[in-house]
Structure formats: C-alpha cells, structure tokens
Amino acid sequence: MTSPMSPQNTWKQLAGNAAAELIQEGMVVGLGTGSTAAYLVQAMAQRIQQGLQIKGAVASSLATYDLANSLHIPMTDLDEHPELDIYIDGADEIDPQFRLIKGAGGALLREKILASAARRFVVIADSSKKVTQLGHIYPLPVEVVPLAKTPITLQLTRLGAEVKIRQHNNIPFITDNHNYILDCTFPQGISDPAQLDAQIHSIVGVVETGLFINMVSQVIIGGPEGVQIFSR
Numbered sequence: 001m002t003s004p005m006s007p008q009n010t011w012k013q014l015a016g017n018a019a020a021e022l023i024q025e026g027m028v029v030g031l032g033t034g035s036t037a038a039y040l041v042q043a044m045a046q047r048i049q050q051g052l053q054i055k056g057a058v059a060s061s062l063a064t065y066d067l068a069n070s071l072h073i074p075m076t077d078l079d080e081h082p083e084l085d086i087y088i089d090g091a092d093e094i095d096p097q098f099r100l101i102k103g104a105g106g107a108l109l110r111e112k113i114l115a116s117a118a119r120r121f122v123v124i125a126d127s128s129k130k131v132t133q134l135g136h137i138y139p140l141p142v143e144v145v146p147l148a149k150t151p152i153t154l155q156l157t158r159l160g161a162e163v164k165i166r167q168h169n170n171i172p173f174i175t176d177n178h179n180y181i182l183d184c185t186f187p188q189g190i191s192d193p194a195q196l197d198a199q200i201h202s203i204v205g206v207v208e209t210g211l212f213i214n215m216v217s218q219v220i221i222g223g224p225e226g227v228q229i230f231s232r
C-alpha cells in the first residue's frame with residue numbers, strides 16, 4: 001500500500017501539474033530542480049506520452065536530466081537551443097516582489113543560467129514558500145570556488161552572515177560544477193536583496209548567489225485553496 005502524500009507534497013504537485021499545462025507545441029522548455037520540479041517533469045512526461053511535441057527540454061541539474069530522460073522527455077542543451085521559451089522551477093522563498101532564494105538543492109548556478117536564457121520564468125511552489133522578507137527561513141546559498149572558501153567566508157561574515165559550508169555525508173557538498181556552497185544566515189533577514197547580491201558578487205571566487213531578482217514572470221502556488229497564479 002502506498003502511504004498518503006503530505007499536504008505540502010500535494011500542493012507541490014498541484015503547482016507542478018498547473019505549470020505543465022503552460023507548455024505548448026514546439027517549445028524549448030527549461031526544467032528546474034527539486035521535489036516540486038519533479039512533479040512538473042512527471043506531468044510534462046505524461047503530456048508528451050499523450051501526443052504533445054516539444055523541441056526539447058534542458059535540465060538544470062544532473063538529477064533532473066536523469067529523471068526527465070528516464071521518462072522519455074526529449075533532452076537538449078543550451079548549445080543547441082540557447083534560448084528557452086519557458087523555464088519552470090521551484091524556490092525556497094518568494095517575496096511579494098517575486099524575488100527568490102533558491103539553491104537548497106544545490107543547483108543554483110545552472111538554475112540561474114537557465115532562468116536568464118528563458119523568455120519566461122515560471123516559479124512553482126507550495127504556499128509555505130511565500131514570505132514577507134527573504135532570509136528568515138532558508139539560508140542564502142553562495143556557490144564558491146573551493147580554493148577560496150575561507151577568505152570568502154571571512155568577507156561574508158563582514159557582511160553580517162553566519163556562514164556554514166554545506167556538508168553531505170560529513171564532507172563538503174560538491175555542486176554539479178565542482179564547487180562548494182556556503183550557506184549564509186542573516187539573523188535579521190535580508191533587507192536589500194539587490195544590494196546584498198551586488199556585494200557578494202564583488203567577492204573574488206564567488207561563482208553565484210541564490211538570490212534571483214527581476215527574473216520571474218509568473219508564480220504558481222499550490223495550497224489549501226487549490227492553485228493560485230500571480231503574474232507581473
């Protein structure tokens with residue numbers, strides 16, 4: 001017997017299913033990473049089985065590539081298709097201005113590359129991801145070149161962060177791009193995400209941050225009331 005899904009997973013699935021309906025014939029589709037994106041991939045695979053034809057899908061992580069490929073979604077890459085019609089991905093936190101923290105799954109760099117290559121970036125999430133200010137629930141992930149982790153930690157600390165290197169099985173977590181992730185907690189939250197993003201980017205050895213600003217076109221939230229769609 002399969003165990004019943006938690007409400008949160010049901011809401012993620014609602015959002016993923018709704019986003020799969022946005023995919024149209026002939027599109028090049030960017031696929032995000034995480035449990036909500038996995039529901040999207042499953043729903044999209046079902047539509048393809050039912051006859052939807054897309055030009056191809058580009059994955060934001062090796063994990064998503066493996067899942068999509070195993071479900072017979074035709075895969076492509078940014079060399080073949082440098083522009084995506086749509087990119088659909090989850091988020092860890094979404095503020096009222098559609099600014100995001102992403103990267104709890106460690107795929108933030110590829111996710112940001114795909115989001116910036118897309119004509120339309122649609123975020124899918126359960127209602128727990130909506131926040132009034134970024135940085136109160138999830139730490140901000142910063143992907144860094146391994147050699148520079150200690151000097152970068154020092155500079156992030158000077159910006160007010162409590163920094164922890166992300167671990168997996170008691171050793172540093174390695175991203176798909178062979179980098180480390182520094183998870184930064186800001187005890188007061190993040191008051192000016194754009195300024196903080198610029199300050200972190202100015203540190204040599206930082207590869208990318210999990211702040212996504214001015215990138216999102218639409219947010220699809222699954223929750224107790226069903227699906228809600230917010231556009232800008």
Ligand SMILES: O=C(CO)[C@H](O)[C@H](O)COP(=O)(O)O
Nearest residue numbers: 034035036090103105106107
């Ligand atoms: O940014 C991400 C991965 O790097 C994910 O989109 C984010 O962590 C949300 O994950 P989930 O859908 O499992 O809640």
